[in-house]
Structure formats: structure tokens, C-alpha cells
Amino acid sequence: MMHTATALGWWGVPLAIFAGAIRVSTPFLFVSLGEVVTEKSGRINLGLEGVLVTGAMSGYATSYLTGSPWLGVLAAGLVGAALGMLHASVCALPRVNDIAVGIALMLLGTGLAFYLGKPFVAPKAPNLPAIPLGNWSAIPQVRAALSINALFLVGVVAAPALKWVLANTGVGLMIRMVGDNAEAARAMGYDVDRVRFLATAFGGFMAGIGGSFLSLYYPGSWNEGLSSGQGITAVALVIFARWNPWTCLFASLLFGGAGALGPALQSVGITAGYYLFNAAPYILTLLIMIITCAPHRTLAGAPGELSITK
Amino acid sequence: MEAAFHRGINAALAPLAAILVTIVIFALFLLAAGANPLAAYGAIWVGAWGSWFSWQNTLVRAAPLLLTGLCMALPAQIGLIVIGAEGAFVLGGLAAVAVGLPLAAAGVNWLFVQLAMALAGIATGGALIAFCGALRQFRGVNETISSLLLAYIAIALMNQLVEGPMRDPASLNRPSTRTLPDAVMLGNIPGTSVHVGLLFGIAACIATWFVVFHTRFGFAARIVGGNARAGRVVGLPVGELVIGFCFLGGAAAGLGGMVEVAAVQGAASADLATGAGYTGILAAFLARQNPLALIPVSILLGGLDAADGLLQQRLNLPDATMLVLRGVLFMTLLASEALQGRISLPRLVRVRLGTVPAGE
Numbered sequence: 206m207m208h209t210a211t212a213l214g215w216w217g218v219p220l221a222i223f224a225g226a227i228r229v230s231t232p233f234l235f236v237s238l239g240e241v242v243t244e245k246s247g248r249i250n251l252g253l254e255g256v257l258v259t260g261a262m263s264g265y266a267t268s269y270l271t272g273s274p275w276l277g278v279l280a281a282g283l284v285g286a287a288l289g290m291l292h293a294s295v296c297a298l299p300r301v302n303d304i305a306v307g308i309a310l311m312l313l314g315t316g317l318a319f320y321l322g323k324p325f326v327a328p329k330a331p332n333l334p335a336i337p338l339g340n341w342s343a344i345p346q347v348r349a350a351l352s353i354n355a356l357f358l359v360g361v362v363a364a365p366a367l368k369w370v371l372a373n374t375g376v377g378l379m380i381r382m383v384g385d386n387a388e389a390a391r392a393m394g395y396d397v398d399r400v401r402f403l404a405t406a407f408g409g410f411m412a413g414i415g416g417s418f419l420s421l422y423y424p425g426s427w428n429e430g431l432s433s434g435q436g437i438t439a440v441a442l443v444i445f446a447r448w449n450p451w452t453c454l455f456a457s458l459l460f461g462g463a464g465a466l467g468p469a470l471q472s473v474g475i476t477a478g479y480y481l482f483n484a485a486p487y488i489l490t491l492l493i494m495i496i497t498c499a500p501h502r503t504l505a506g507a508p509g510e511l512s513i514t515k
Numbered sequence: 516m517e518a519a520f521h522r523g524i525n526a527a528l529a530p531l532a533a534i535l536v537t538i539v540i541f542a543l544f545l546l547a548a549g550a551n552p553l554a555a556y557g558a559i560w561v562g563a564w565g566s567w568f569s570w571q572n573t574l575v576r577a578a579p580l581l582l583t584g585l586c587m588a589l590p591a592q593i594g595l596i597v598i599g600a601e602g603a604f605v606l607g608g609l610a611a612v613a614v615g616l617p618l619a620a621a622g623v624n625w626l627f628v629q630l631a632m633a634l635a636g637i638a639t640g641g642a643l644i645a646f647c648g649a650l651r652q653f654r655g656v657n658e659t660i661s662s663l664l665l666a667y668i669a670i671a672l673m674n675q676l677v678e679g680p681m682r683d684p685a686s687l688n689r690p691s692t693r694t695l696p697d698a699v700m701l702g703n704i705p706g707t708s709v710h711v712g713l714l715f716g717i718a719a720c721i722a723t724w725f726v727v728f729h730t731r732f733g734f735a736a737r738i739v740g741g742n743a744r745a746g747r748v749v750g751l752p753v754g755e756l757v758i759g760f761c762f763l764g765g766a767a768a769g770l771g772g773m774v775e776v777a778a779v780q781g782a783a784s785a786d787l788a789t790g791a792g793y794t795g796i797l798a799a800f801l802a803r804q805n806p807l808a809l810i811p812v813s814i815l816l817g818g819l820d821a822a823d824g825l826l827q828q829r830l831n832l833p834d835a836t837m838l839v840l841r842g843v844l845f846m847t848l849l850a851s852e853a854l855q856g857r858i859s860l861p862r863l864v865r866v867r868l869g870t871v872p873a874g875e
Contacts, residue, residue, distance in 0.1 A: 251659065251660075291846070295846060295849060295850050298850055298852070298853035299853050300852050300853060300855065301849055301850065301852050301853060302596075302849070302852075304596050304659055305596070305800060305849050306846070306849050308596075308598060308659075308796060308845070309800075309842065309845035309846045309848075309849055310846070312793070312797065312838070312841055312842040312845055313839070313842025313843065313845065313846055314842070315838065315842075316835055316838030316839040316840075316841065316842040317839055317842065319833070319834075319835035319838055320833055320835040320836060320838065320839050323833045323835070433667075434663075434667050437660070437663055437664070438664075440660065441660045441664065444657075444660075477679075478675065479675075479678075480671045480672075480674040480675040480678070481671055481672070481675050483671060484667060484668050484671035484672075487664045487667045487668050487671075488668055490664055491661060491664045491665065491668070494650075494654075494656045494657075494660070494661065495650060495654050495656055498654050498655045498656045498657075499654065499655050500652070500653060500654060500655035
């Protein structure tokens, strides 16, 4: 990103933040869209950090072995779904706390990814292509900023689609009912554990895809320091977005912009406070949670069965 | 007494079953990876507990886990799930160095320097986790997420300070603070190569057990942990208890950070984020949040840490092998919660142990 900003001087900073917001936001977007569905069903999966890392590894490995990055994206989603199913199965046992299982999944997923990913740290796998939306511009920096990955566009379409499914379809109603009042859903004849199993598997699928974006597009390689808490930040983002998939899109862009702040400033020579700027998404998340949460009322849109807001 | 003994054994049965299942699953995993599970378990045994040398290594690694485990177990008594021990550990170590360096330079007596460093670690770590408790109490912010976010922020702050204002100009490639003089470093337990930080950890666990199970403060906390509304109805100061227990948990992890710099590393650098905070979470769950059970559990997990090098060397396994073992252990452990209270020792064994009368 160094060249993007230097040639344009200070104008490069907002441009780099804009470009970065789109790039950095994609993993946030996928993880949070999946987690909205999981949480709407009344479960919270805190282990998406582990799922994200495992998705990144398996996506990269598959792309390297098959030569097709899109197969990598699919593999990442399937592996993520498998981890989501593991979470859901353990949570369905009596007296097992879903938050604790999430912490365990965070450890297990990272461990598995690091173990199985060892052989893939060095080789170079084919990356996802970018769509050049900025060809109308003569300025190379603008063209670079507007070369956008297809996965981001998929996420942009998925957000309103998920909102519509949750609000207007039978499946959406079933998920919301299971999440708001499991007893009532049981009385209606729904299999609560089964709905949550599928909702958590979907959440894992999306988080896996979010991970594959990290390893297959930006930064576009696999190593053990690839994710720095995007998974857990995205879980907090869902609360900020009030369990609304459409709001998740804007929240992800906001967080992406915050994440792009450090590198953008660094590119114009501001290196002081580098680590603190890199921590900007976490600081932002915490501030937003402090401002938007309230002690004595339930948040609007919060599923009634969710352990984290009870 | 016998009843309490029986309860203790029964509480330990489910975690022991989880450990057995983990041993089997991990053996299958090793087989799939082309390694010999028996050789692997042999290497773990030798590296962790096979000799006095390995025992000392194990105990050194158990010391921080006792303290970071308390950072989870103390708030757990009051019903909170705090996973930010890594942040309290790192900031505690940094604060200890910040206080220790000028005091040592001013020629203050070593005992006072150590006390001041311990207090700095305790206060900083405690303040960080107490902040999570306060956010939970007054703003309804979920403490699990806020404590993890604060851990990331704390590590960034530490890196910023170590690379900036607190940097030793002589540390070129790997930025670090100046090193504490040997005179103010914590010594070893006489006759061993294990630093006295282990004793701090054990003392903290025993003190926590006493406070939680044998004082009115601890009793009140357990009532609130069981049912916060009931606690409020009977007039317990819920807010003070929540923040107090969070402070104590953070204080333990902060003390762990002080021990890490004052007994092991000698200076603060990026190496201070050792991951002890995250292993402490596993330790606390394995101990079922019981402070006394943290002692054997930390020796178990410390042993796995100590054996890590030998396991990699002998079987040519990647360094993430131990991470997988820990992850599998954590998952089976949580699944074993479902067994709690449903399994007990066979009757014959209970008769032998004298916990049930033979004639019954």
C-alpha cells in the first residue's frame, strides 16, 4: 500500500482508508453475517476466531493443491461448517455452556490450523482474482483502490438477502422463534437442537469463507500470525449491529476503516503510535459496546435465549 | 469429612474421564499423522515428570498458570467468564518493570523493590479486570468479550511502550526495556532451580480457596454467582462483590506478570505475551474453577509445556502438536460436564475407600 498514498500525498490517506475499509471489512462481514444467524437461533459461537484461522489454512492449502482458489473458498466454508457442527453438538449436551465451548473451539481451531498448515507456510498458492472496477480512472491509485474482490460483492448481496430471509420466510421465522423462546418453539413441534445445529453450521461456513479471504486475497498468504482477532471482533460487531444483517455491512466497513487506519498513516510516514493504531478496531469495538449496551434493559433485536445478553 | 472426600472424588471423575478420552483421541490423531502414540506419550512423561530435572522445569511452567488460572476462577465464583488474563499478565509485568527500574537505580533495598514491583503488578492487573467487572455491572457489557478485547489492547499498549518511551536504546533488533539488576530479581527455592514465584502461586490458590469457601465474603460471592437477583434481594452488595472478585482475579494475573519479569525474563518485551493467560483459562476449566484443584491441574499443564520440546525433537512433530492436544482436552472436558453427577466410583471401590458402609 506504500505507493498508493505517497504519490497522492495527504489525499492518499482517505483513499487508502477507503480501499482498506473494503479490503479489511470482508472477513468481518462474512463472520458477522454467519454469527447473526447462529445468535438468532439462541446460541453464541465465540470460537469463530478458531474457525476463521482454520478456514484460512484449509482454503490456502486447497488452492495450492488443486490450483483453484474458488475450490479453496468452498473447502474453507465446508471445514468451517464442520467446526460449527462440532460446537453445536457439544453445546446440545446437558449443562454445557456455549461460551465455554466457544473458547475451547478457539484453541482447538487455531491448534489444528497451525498443525495441519505447517507444510503450506512456504509455498505460494494461486490467489483470488480482483474485479477492476476502477478502469475509468487514469489515476493508478484510484484504480488500485477500486479493484475489488468478488467475495466482498457476494457479502454485499448476502447481507440484505439474509435480512429478508430472517424477516420474511418460514425458515427465518423458525430460527427467530427457536432463538426467542425455545419452549414455545418446542411446543410448536420444532426440533430446537436441530435448528441450532444448522444455524451454527451456517455460521461456521461463513466464518470459514471469511478466513479464506485472508489467506487467498488480502494479505493473500498463509502464516500463523494471519488473523489478529478478527473473529472475536466480528462477534462483538454482531451485538453492535443489533443482530441485523444489513447493519452488519456498515459496521464491517466501519471496522475495516479502523483497521486500515494504521497502515494508511504509516504510508505517509506517520509511524508513531503504530501499535495503538493497529489496535484501533478493538478500541472502537470496546467503546461502541460501552456506549450501546445498557445494564437494565435488553437490547433491541436481541434473541431472548441468548446467554450473552441475559 | 468422608462425605466431603466422596464429593471431591466424584467431582474429579468427569475431568478424569475427559483426560482418558483425550489420551485416546490424541493417540488416533498421532497415528493419522504417522507418529507412534506410545513413543509420544513416553516422551511427554520423560519430558514432564521423568526426572528431577524435568520436574523442576514443569514446576517453573506451572507457576504462571496458577496465577492466570485464578484470573478466570475468581470471577467465575461470582458467575462471570473472564478470559482476559493475558492482558493483566502483560500489563502487570510491564508495570513491575516500570516501578522496579528507577527504584533499583536509586539504590533502594532489594526487598522493598520487589515489594513495590509486586504491588505494581497486582494493582495494574487488578485494575484492568476490575474495569471489565465495572463495565459488566454498570453498562451491561459482556465481560467475556470485553476482557478479550482489553487483552488485545493491553498487548498493543505494551508493544507501543516497549518500542517507544520505555525502550532500552541498546536493544536494537528486538526492542525491550532495560534489564532489572540481578540484585532485585526473585531467587530460587533453596536447593532447586525453581523460582519462588511458584510459592506465590500456591499461596494465592490456598488463600483464594480459604476466602471463597470459609469467609462470609466468599459465601456472599457464591450466592451472587448462583443467582444474582437472589443476592440483591437479600441485600448483598452485588456491584462491590463483582468488581472486588474481578480485581482479585486480575491482581493474581498481574502478580504472575511481575513474577515473569522479576524471575524469568528480567525485562519487558514482546516476549511477555507468553500465552500463559490463555492456558490459564484451560487450567481453570480443568480445575472446575476450584482454586485448590488448580494446583495439580497447573502441574499437569505445566508438564505438557515442559515436554513440548522433547516431543518435537524425538518424534519430529511440529510445535503446534501441543496446541492440538490442549484443544482436544478442552473440548472433551466441556463435553464431560454432561457426565457430572451421573457417574460415580463402582460401589466396591467406595466400600474400600470407606465412603459408604459395607453393610448397606
